[in-house]
Amino acid sequence: MSLKQFLQRLLLALPTLFGVSLVVFFLMRVVPGDPIAMMTPPGATEADVAQLRALYGLDKPIITQYVIWLGALFQGDLGTSISLRQDVFSLILERMPATLELAFLSTMIAIALCLILSLAGAYFRDRIIPRAVDAIASTAQAVPDFLWGLIFILLLGVAWPLFPISGRINPRLDHDLVSQFYLFESLIKLDFSLALELLRHLLLPAIALALPMTGIVTRLLKVSLEETWKQDYITMARARGFSRWYILRKEALRNALIPTVTLGGVQLTFLLGGTVLIEKLFSYPGIGNMAIGAVIQRDLPLIQGLILTFAVMFIVINLLIDLSYSWLNPRMRHG
Amino acid sequence: MSLLEVQDLRVTLRQHSTSTRLLRDVSLSMEYGKVLGLVGESGAGKSMVAKAILDLLPKKAVIDKGEIKFNQNSLLRLSVAERRKLLGKDIALIPQDPMVSLNPVRTIGTHLSEGLTHHLGITKAEARKQSIALLDEVLIRDPERVIDAFSHELSGGMRQRVLIAMAFSCSPKLIIADEPTTALDVTVQKRVLSLIRMMQRKQNTSLLFITHDLGVVAKICDQVAIMYEGRVLENTTAKQLFHSPGHDYTRALIDAMPRFDQPDKPILPVSRKLKEQLQAETREVDQATYND
Numbered sequence: 001m002s003l004k005q006f007l008q009r010l011l012l013a014l015p016t017l018f019g020v021s022l023v024v025f026f027l028m029r030v031v032p033g034d035p036i037a038m039m040t041p042p043g044a045t046e047a048d049v050a051q052l053r054a055l056y057g058l059d060k061p062i063i064t065q066y067v068i069w070l071g072a073l074f075q076g077d078l079g080t081s082i083s084l085r086q087d088v089f090s091l092i093l094e095r096m097p098a099t100l101e102l103a104f105l106s107t108m109i110a111i112a113l114c115l116i117l118s119l120a121g122a123y124f125r126d127r128i129i130p131r132a133v134d135a136i137a138s139t140a141q142a143v144p145d146f147l148w149g150l151i152f153i154l155l156l157g158v159a160w161p162l163f164p165i166s167g168r169i170n171p172r173l174d175h176d177l178v179s180q181f182y183l184f185e186s187l188i189k190l191d192f193s194l195a196l197e198l199l200r201h202l203l204l205p206a207i208a209l210a211l212p213m214t215g216i217v218t219r220l221l222k223v224s225l226e227e228t229w230k231q232d233y234i235t236m237a238r239a240r241g242f243s244r245w246y247i248l249r250k251e252a253l254r255n256a257l258i259p260t261v262t263l264g265g266v267q268l269t270f271l272l273g274g275t276v277l278i279e280k281l282f283s284y285p286g287i288g289n290m291a292i293g294a295v296i297q298r299d300l301p302l303i304q305g306l307i308l309t310f311a312v313m314f315i316v317i318n319l320l321i322d323l324s325y326s327w328l329n330p331r332m333r334h335g
Numbered sequence: 336m337s338l339l340e341v342q343d344l345r346v347t348l349r350q351h352s353t354s355t356r357l358l359r360d361v362s363l364s365m366e367y368g369k370v371l372g373l374v375g376e377s378g379a380g381k382s383m384v385a386k387a388i389l390d391l392l393p394k395k396a397v398i399d400k401g402e403i404k405f406n407q408n409s410l411l412r413l414s415v416a417e418r419r420k421l422l423g424k425d426i427a428l429i430p431q432d433p434m435v436s437l438n439p440v441r442t443i444g445t446h447l448s449e450g451l452t453h454h455l456g457i458t459k460a461e462a463r464k465q466s467i468a469l470l471d472e473v474l475i476r477d478p479e480r481v482i483d484a485f486s487h488e489l490s491g492g493m494r495q496r497v498l499i500a501m502a503f504s505c506s507p508k509l510i511i512a513d514e515p516t517t518a519l520d521v522t523v524q525k526r527v528l529s530l531i532r533m534m535q536r537k538q539n540t541s542l543l544f545i546t547h548d549l550g551v552v553a554k555i556c557d558q559v560a561i562m563y564e565g566r567v568l569e570n571t572t573a574k575q576l577f578h579s580p581g582h583d584y585t586r587a588l589i590d591a592m593p594r595f596d597q598p599d600k601p602i603l604p605v606s607r608k609l610k611e612q613l614q615a616e617t618r619e620v621d622q623a624t625y626n627d
Contacts (some may be wrong), residue, residue: 125394232435239389239430240450240501241422250449254440330440331486 009322013309021073021309024304025066035082035298056082058300069304078308081300083189083294088305092287096309097180098168099286102209105183105202106271110217111211114264117214118221122229123248131224141215148279149208153281154203163204166283168215170197205282209274213267220263224256231255265321269314336407336485338541339365339388339509344401345624346387346565357383359565359620365509366559370542372556372573374588378445380565385511388543389428390418390494406508424454425602427502429512429531433494433519439488443470444482445495447504460612469500473530492523496530503534510535511543518553528555549592553577561585564617583609 027090036052053059057068072079078088121133157165164170169182175194179185183202186195228234229252237247276288283289287306294302326332350383358380373381386392388403388410397416404412405426410418416625430436437446447469448462457465463482470478486494494555495515502510512531516524532555536543544556551558552573561569561584569582580586587605594600 051505077462087351149578155415232432235391236428236430236436236498237438238391239422239428241419241424243416243419249442251438255438258440328440331487 006319006323009319013319015313016310016315020064021070021304021308023067026062028300028303029062029065033298035220035300038298039082039239056080056301069301071215077303081294081299081302083297083299083302086299090304091290091302092305092309094180095285095290097182098284099279099288101183102202102206102279102284102286103272106206106209108266109206110213110271113210113214114217114221117218118225119248119253120220121222122252130222135219137218137222138213139215140211141219143211145209145212145271146281148206148211149278149281152204152208164201165204168198168201168285173197176323201282201284205278205284207272209278209280210236211276213264213271217260217264217267221256221260224259225252228252228256242291254328258325261321261324261328265318266319268321272310272313272317336367337364338367338406339363339404339543340404341388342382342402342404344384344387344403345399346383346392346396347399348393348396350395352526355429355483357565358387359617360401360624361562361565361567363560363567363570364544365541367508367541368539370544370555372552372559373543373545373597374547374552374559375562379562380518381547381562382513385428385543385545388426388511389422390415401425408475420454423450425507426511426562427505427507427511429495429498429502429515430471431473431514431517433491433498435557436493436498439486440549442484443484443489443521445498447482450457450504465504466500467563469504470497470541473500473503473534475498475500491519492527495523495527496521499534500531503538503540505542509541511545512546513548515544517546531555558610561588563613566617566620569615577621584613602610 013220036049036056040049041292046330050059057065060068063122069079076089077244078092080086081088081091084091117133117137121130124130132186151164152163156163169175173194175182177185177194183195183198186192186198225248234247234251237251238244275286279286279289280292287309289304291306293299294306341361343362343364344358345356348355348357361380361384363373363384373384375381383392383396386396387398388405390410392398393425398411400552407422414423437443444463446468447466448459451457451462451465453460457546467478467482470481472569475481475493475496481489481493481497488498499515501510509590513530516527519527528551531542534540542555545549546552556573559569559571559573560567561582563584569576569580569585571581575581575588578583580589584605587603587609590603591605593602
């Protein structure tokens with residue numbers, strides 16, 4: 001992709017975001033549930049309620065509310081959370097690194113598992129290993145991420161308590177981390193015992209998130225590798241005396257990745273969506289967990305801010321995937 | 336002394352409960368530095384012979400009998416790893432279709448130099464230098480640019496030149512050219528053919544040239560083997576072939592060939608009677624060897 005195309009794509013993201021904001025804003029005001037009713041105690045008078053409504057600008061017509069919100073948005077102001085009474089932008093900024101670390105680790109696990117499984121499935125020509133790979137992949141795909149999470153909590157958190165099952169870090173642990181990127185920071189500081197502690201918390205939710213994606217992408221990559229293996233350039237490489245493993249890695253893998261990445265990209269957005277439930281399940285303090293709280297509290301500004309954040313992340317992921325195409329496939333470089 | 340000796344090679348395709356003979360006791364012999372033409376129509380088993388030599392037989396094809404000797408060594412008795420050491424180095428392939436025989440995501444330079452580093456153990460920088468020289472040798476203009484190009488940026492003729500350079504890169508003793516001009520434009524065919532001939536003479540390589548074009552055979556081959564239904568019907572010199580063909584089928588093939596020097600000569604198809612006779616022979620051969 002050329003720089004021009006890249007900037008075009010970036011520009012195209014703006015109307016998408018505008019659309020998302022419009023839908024979210026109006027949808028949240030149409031669905032039943034009133035944030036003010038949620039926060040007022042049972043004995044509150046009509047006047048109290050009206051005063052609160054005015055405080056959050058909820059007494060104005062919806063269109064006016066939207067224009068005010070959008071105007072503030074352009075100044076980087078996402079409003080104030082009704083339930084937490086804090087600035088939405090800084091709330092999200094504080095919680096986002098936790099989710100990014102989880103999603104990143106989960107993606108890495110999924111990619112590693114996919115490569116190992118599908119390469120093994122394509123390399124071995126016996127009857128057992130390719131079928132075992134298919135079986136593992138189907139199982140991983142068939143069970144949804146939150147169910148994997150529950151299984152892990154029950155097995156590895158309760159029955160054999162090998163892993164902590166909630167939170168991000170042991171709350172009694174003293175640490176001097178300055179950023180919210182705990183894992184990255186501890187790794188940069190070469191504090192491996194702290195990193196290990198963080199990983200112990202991260203591993204179960206990350207694997208639970210990774211498994212469904214691993215399953216579907218492994219199956220695709222394996223089939224794709226098998227298809228690539230039938231191509232004439234593979235026969236040519238075999239006639240030149242290269243080993244099966246060498247050809248699989250150097251000749252087949254990259255070609256097989258081209259169709260796989262298309263689907264893998266879609267799966268990656270599902271993974272990001274999956275963080276919402278998984279974070280709740282593992283009491284993990286990320287924006288997904290926060291989103292559930294916000295919905296329950298009908299915290300309109302926070303919900304809007306969070307959904308907008310997710311939309312931005314989806315757009316970034318899709319952009320990265322489009323970029324990877326032209327890296328993978330030289331035929332797309334001069335388009 | 337011969338470089339390649341194929342003796343009574345019998346290959347059978349076993350699928351489910353049926354088995355189909357692909358090669359019926361094929362024997363061939365190739366001298367050092369000579370060109371052997373392997374001629375036959377589609378399905379005659381020409382490519383199957385090449386695949387047997389290159390260890391590329393389909394999974395379900397079994398060698399029941401016979402021997403392939405290369406340089407006095409039995410190829411069939413070598414381990415997979417030992418055989419791979421010969422492939423690409425001492426035995427090389429020029430494929431049929433250059434359009435699909437180069438990896439679309441790898442550069443021309445990678446294709447060329449990976450063979451050099453793998454088989455000759457030279458450094459990447461040295462391999463790149465040699466690759467550029469090789470591209471120059473196969474008459475590709477601007478090799479410095481082509482070396483970093485991808486196959487989709489080259490024409491069919493250029494790609495076949497690249498594949499020829501790849502085949503000759505490690506100075507092999509034997510090159511198998513499997514209908515190397517079939518997929519090319521007629522105008523390009525001639526140039527590619529003379530390039531192969533030139534490189535073969537320069538390196539004094541033995542060439543197994545698979546074709547169904549007797550005109551090509553007349554031009555470049557020393558020896559010719561005529562195949563039909565997995566059998567070698569006639570094994571002779573190229574001169575002998577055109578002057579006094581020994582087999583009826585060979586004669587029929589020559590009659591089916593257009594001649595520019597004899598424009599009035601009628602072009603006759605191979606008669607059905609002859610084909611039926613050959614097929615009956617094949618059945619007899621199969622029955623006679625059924626219990627081998």
